Amino acid sequence: MAHKKSRPGEVRPKNRARVLARLRQSKMTCSTHAFVRGSTVRFYEWLSEVRPHTLPDGPAIWICGDCHVGNLGPIGDASGSPSIQIRDLDQTVIGNPAHDLIRLGVSLATAARGSDLPGIVTAKMVEALMAGYLHGIDPDAALHLPPRPASVRTAMKAATARTWKQLAKERLDGPSPSIPLGRHFWPLSREERREIKSLVSQHEVLALVARLYELPGEASVHIVDAAYWVKGCSSLGQRRYAVLLAVEQDRGPRYRLIDVKEAGKAAAPCVSAADMPRHNGERVVMGARHLCPKLGERMAWGRMLGRSFFMRELQPQDLKLSVDKLEQEDATVLAAYLGNIVGLAHGSQMPPDVATAWGRELRARHGRSIDAPFWLWSSIVDLVGLHERQYLEYCRTWAR
Known part of the structure; x- marks a missing residue:
């Protein structure tokens, strides 16, 4: 996961908060x-x-x-x-x-x-x-x-009709897969690169990757690339990353694109007697497994940067209604x-x-x-x- 050169439209880590606030304000005025x-x-x-x-x-x-x-x-x-x-x-x-x-x-x-x-x-x-x-x-x-x-x-x-090739063409860059820096993807700080690497080594994430690749036990996976992801409107207040993973196999590497998002405290009130998970990332994953099992099985949670995160595999079929x-x-x-x-x-x-x-x-x-x-x-x-x-x-x- 090497450091990449700057490209037009990208924002450095120290300037993120100000730019994200303006983006969110602009989207909400539409x-x-x-x-x-x-x-x-x-x-x-x-x-x-x-x-x-x-x-x-x-x-x-x-x-x-x-x-x-x-x-x-x-x-x-x-x-x-x-x-x-x-x-x-x-x-x-x-x-x-x-x-x-x-x-x-x-x-x-x-x-x-x-x-x-x-x-x-x-x-x-x-x-x-x-x-x-x-x-x-x-x-x-x-x-x-x-x-x-x-x-x-x-x-x-x-x-x-969508395929992995279409998803890769939209999200990734060039014949050797990488995440293109620019308007939608911004560079990481050294601390973020280190913490993402640590996150991917956590048990829950390794178990998720093993399920995605249909491998027995925990998978041996490496990070091909990662970037800060500018996506959504209300989510602009939470940290979000795109991580490209690969597992080496006989026919060559198999890739998976993972959406890693900070799990903040829910604004929605829970019932008073509810036995809620302690960590917000775990809360999101557990809720997904009850409300949308197809999605929940492609999710895991973990901690980095002193905060709770959840992650989901992105599939070509995952779209929002317009x-x-x-x-x-x-x-x-x-x-x-x-x-x-x-x-x-x-x-x-x-x-x-x-x-x-x-x-x-x-x-x-x-x-x-x-x-x-x-x-x-x-x-x-x-x-x-x-x-x-x-x-x-x-x-x-x-x-x-």
Whole structure:
């Protein structure tokens, strides 16, 4: 892992914090929907002020904790076959599943607002979100999947067609694999290079690599290259690295690209009696294994730089959904489909009687004017208004 020459667009370690702060501010001014994606903490500040018993107390299960549209998308299994799953678990905790429903509803509603869809469409989307979710937590949910909306079909088509060569072409550089420094990848400090090397030698990581390469016991692996990774919006406050690993085999080296990310403290509240992991990296991995086993099995956690990190293998099939522009005929189908995905992730953790009781609780709270619980509708309306006001104030401050 040799030191590389500087390239245009890259940022040295000592200048990172200032540049990352400006990048995050710039991304969050793009739209209200982008602001919602990067404002998880504001969502839970609102939640802390909600009067007790306003929201139902769902069964204590692992929830996403940051269940916006961008955190769902195609995830590949061990054979590379993709399916739509929850794909980002930084905020995962053992908590109230109602929180994921509200967060997803707000994300869909702001996407609809940003697409200039009529308000009646937003109301229909909330109804569809709840209908899809109820199908998901039902024990026979697999028989009731709603049709795939156009945005999901597009993402799945792209994910199915993608190969490791395409991933390498996008992320790596030249015939001899390396990570290209520039706009998206920045150089490491000496301390970071040393700590990443130590991290990769930890038992959990070696066990992960052995699973990825289908090797018995712990794998003998070496680092080909590594760089600081500039990616995402809300994640810009946490350290993140791209690490290219290789295992020597008879036919030559086999490569794996690993995403290594700092695991901060979750903003999402956990239930009071929950037996939560001590380390945040372990929390993220455990939540992934409950909510998205295909992803969780490609993850491990460890410690470096005095902090907790988690890592995941990047597969060509791993993509995010892009719904910055919603079409009216696609909006309610998308809401039902994503609600179903979250319902399946939640319901898979519930015994049948608990899932049935939770579904009964949600159906009992349906309002007279909307075919969805009124607490869900009113929460979404409050949060859309709050986020739009905060977004404009944020833009005003940024413009100075």
